[in-house]
Amino acid sequence: MIPDKLTNFICYDAGNEMLGIVDVTLPNLNYMTESMGGAGIAGEIDSPTKGHFQSLTTAINWRVLFGENVVYCAPETYHYAFMGNVQSYDEGSGEYRDTGIKVVMRCIPKNATLGTMGVAVQMGTSVEYEIIYLLISVNRRAMVEIDKLNFVCTINGRDYMSEVRRNIGRD
Numbered sequence: 001m002i003p004d005k006l007t008n009f010i011c012y013d014a015g016n017e018m019l020g021i022v023d024v025t026l027p028n029l030n031y032m033t034e035s036m037g038g039a040g041i042a043g044e045i046d047s048p049t050k051g052h053f054q055s056l057t058t059a060i061n062w063r064v065l066f067g068e069n070v071v072y073c074a075p076e077t078y079h080y081a082f083m084g085n086v087q088s089y090d091e092g093s094g095e096y097r098d099t100g101i102k103v104v105m106r107c108i109p110k111n112a113t114l115g116t117m118g119v120a121v122q123m124g125t126s127v128e129y130e131i132i133y134l135l136i137s138v139n140r141r142a143m144v145e146i147d148k149l150n151f152v153c154t155i156n157g158r159d160y161m162s163e164v165r166r167n168i169g170r171d
Contacts, residue, residue: 001097002089009084009101011060016081019072021063024082026103027056027131029146051153051161053146056131058105065114065125073112073127080105086138099139106133 011019031048060080062069072078082103090097107129115123136144145154151170153160165171 002091004087004089004096006101007085007087007098009082012081012083014079019060019080020066020069023061024103025059025061027058027134029056029144030054051151051164053148053153056134056146056148057110057128058107058131059126059128061124061126063122063125065123069125069127070112070114073109075109077106077108077132078129080107100137102135102137102140104133104135104137105129105131107131 011022011024013019030053031050032052032054033046033048035044036047037044060072082105084101084103086099086101088097088099089095110128110130112128113124113126115125117123131146132148134144134146135142142154143156145152147153151161151165151168162171
């Protein structure tokens with residue numbers, strides 16, 4: 001199977017309302033690291049802290065500024081779900097296959113870009129958010145779940161923070 005492209009997607013809010021025509025910049029998953037060095041190590045190692053990520057940011061971009069999207073910059077927590085279809089090519093059968101993908105985010109706005117006003121052009125309105133919860137599912141199977149406030153980091157079914165939660169009394 002050769003993954004080909006994201007065929008299309010739709011953005012929904014917590015009330016399952018479509019949020020208009022958008023594109024989204026997904027976050028980079030960068031672990032928090034600390035440099036480790038000393039006797040017994042030939043140099044330094046930037047050691048990641050399992051389950052702890054640097055700031056996770058996303059940007060939702062709208063074509064134009066309008067009443068329904070300008071409110072998403074209010075200082076509140078927002079819940080977004082991006083549901084899409086990935087097209088793949090099955091080299092054995094010579095047919096295309098479809099796979100569902102879903103990205104769920106709970107996030108807080110960091111800044112808003114209202115855009116540029118010009119004649120007969122898109123405005124480039126966007127809001128940048130800090131993600132506090134992230135869930136990525138493929139074919140309805142959770143692949144990545146990060147919940148910074150509840151000490152959850154599950155990747156491909158393995159919960160990397162379960163012992164940490166237990167050790168600090170958060171289980």
